[in-house]
Amino acid sequence: MANRRGILFWLGLVSLGAVGVAASDGDGDRNGTRSGWLTSRADVAPVTNATYGEECGSCHLAYQPGLLPAQAWTQVMDPAALADHYGDDASLTETLRAEIAGYLLAQAADQASAPRSRAFAVGFDAHAGTGLPRITERRYFERKHDDVPASLVTSNPDVGSFSQCNACHRGAAKGVYNDSRIDIPGYGRWED
Amino acid sequence: MNPLNRCVLVLMAGLPIPSALAGDAAAGAAAWVAEHQPGGGAPVRSCVTCHGDDLTKPGRHAVTGKAIEPLAPSVNPERLSDPANVEKWLRRNCRWTLGRECTATEKADFVAYIKTQ
Numbered sequence: 001m002a003n004r005r006g007i008l009f010w011l012g013l014v015s016l017g018a019v020g021v022a023a024s025d026g027d028g029d030r031n032g033t034r035s036g037w038l039t040s041r042a043d044v045a046p047v048t049n050a051t052y053g054e055e056c057g058s059c060h061l062a063y064q065p066g067l068l069p070a071q072a073w074t075q076v077m078d079p080a081a082l083a084d085h086y087g088d089d090a091s092l093t094e095t096l097r098a099e100i101a102g103y104l105l106a107q108a109a110d111q112a113s114a115p116r117s118r119a120f121a122v123g124f125d126a127h128a129g130t131g132l133p134r135i136t137e138r139r140y141f142e143r144k145h146d147d148v149p150a151s152l153v154t155s156n157p158d159v160g161s162f163s164q165c166n167a168c169h170r171g172a173a174k175g176v177y178n179d180s181r182i183d184i185p186g187y188g189r190w191e192d
Numbered sequence: 193m194n195p196l197n198r199c200v201l202v203l204m205a206g207l208p209i210p211s212a213l214a215g216d217a218a219a220g221a222a223a224w225v226a227e228h229q230p231g232g233g234a235p236v237r238s239c240v241t242c243h244g245d246d247l248t249k250p251g252r253h254a255v256t257g258k259a260i261e262p263l264a265p266s267v268n269p270e271r272l273s274d275p276a277n278v279e280k281w282l283r284r285n286c287r288w289t290l291g292r293e294c295t296a297t298e299k300a301d302f303v304a305y306i307k308t309q
Contacts, residue, residue, distance in 0.1 A: 058258075059253055059255075059256055059258060060253070060256040060258055061258075083287070086255070087255055088288055089283075089284045089285075089287040089288045091283070091284060091287075160257050161257075164256070164257060
């Protein structure tokens, strides 16, 4: 009798384990998409702040906070800097500016856990250069794009500049930047 | 003046947006295409630079290339529906295009023009 009880106990544990495995599978699916095993998971955490998405995303891709370190976002979100935002006027009310700056700083590259985000923080010097910091001037970005010819980007009318991530990285809006989702207009797929 | 008209006028005076002023659509249309020379030898700018001259069609951000939804309320009913949003964009875009903020009259003219589109 004692033996049978013991077997039931172990059977119970095993089935609980199976449920556990099934549950973690489900979690995995929610983070990526079903199009492939290794391909579509976000490389940097997607944008979760609606105010940021609305205010900044109306003029350009709402770049994920994990693409610049906190010190860089502080410089970008300075009120005076916003009035001359890479040549455009992006001034915000103080309430909105404070909310967006708080979000960007909390999720910045040097605060993030995603390895690709951490890479964007490497080698940043807040005092280097004269203009505002740029994602396209981060060491990691330059290394990843140094073999992409200008003819495919800056002189490609459907792209225009390296700032237009989503022109070639078709998953950019969701934080997916890996090779599997690259499709350069007029050229096609690109393998790094 | 009958009481209803008076009531409408009082209500309009209370609106905190440029459209509360009686804008001049024709003046707004002229200002829409007026070109302004920024400093530093950059190309001339006007509203057309990003929004185009047909407000029922999408525009394109001159710097980032991002598509801009049509401004004409006839095809995009959300336009002019949020006064704070209208004020925000007039402030930003006057500063970029004209190099200064627009006067209340200029803003009312732009809004009056856009309303007719």
